[in-house]
Amino acid sequence: MSYYLSKTVDDDFDAVISKVTEALKQEGFGVLTEIDVKETLKKKLDVDFRKYKILGACNPHFAHQALQAEANIGTMLPCNVIVQENKNGTIEISAVDPVASMMAVKHDALGDIAMQVKEKLQRVVDNL
Numbered sequence: 001m002s003y004y005l006s007k008t009v010d011d012d013f014d015a016v017i018s019k020v021t022e023a024l025k026q027e028g029f030g031v032l033t034e035i036d037v038k039e040t041l042k043k044k045l046d047v048d049f050r051k052y053k054i055l056g057a058c059n060p061h062f063a064h065q066a067l068q069a070e071a072n073i074g075t076m077l078p079c080n081v082i083v084q085e086n087k088n089g090t091i092e093i094s095a096v097d098p099v100a101s102m103m104a105v106k107h108d109a110l111g112d113i114a115m116q117v118k119e120k121l122q123r124v125v126d127n128l
Contacts, residue, residue, distance in 0.1 A: 006094040007125045013051045016083050016091045023127055027120040029057040032078050051085035062117050069109040076101055093128055095121040
């Protein structure tokens with residue numbers, strides 16, 4: 001089982017960030033954090049890296065349900081979505097597969113929530 005959902009597109013990096021953010025919004029997610037890995041690695045290590053951003057996406061409804069079911073599930077929140085530039089100039093969008101990540105947690109209610117979140121994230125990726 002793969003731990004992520006992914007799609008590659010031929011588009012402008014910043015345009016893809018905007019499209020991903022909007023697609024997440026359409027599925028009830030907000031972006032809580034945005035980490036520019038390229039910028040951070042340059043600043044902290046003085047190394048060059050490809051365009052790579054991590055978007056911390058959260059669907060409050062499902063986050064609330066998960067937190068009610070399992071107090072420490074916040075260690076696995078938010079759902080990370082990455083946008084990265086490949087060597088050939090294409091852009092890859094990848095989202096965590098919450099079903100795969102929840103396999104370590106033995107809780108039936110979380111499995112159901114994870115499946116619903118996966119369906120939403122899969123639509124985000126598929127519709128780009």
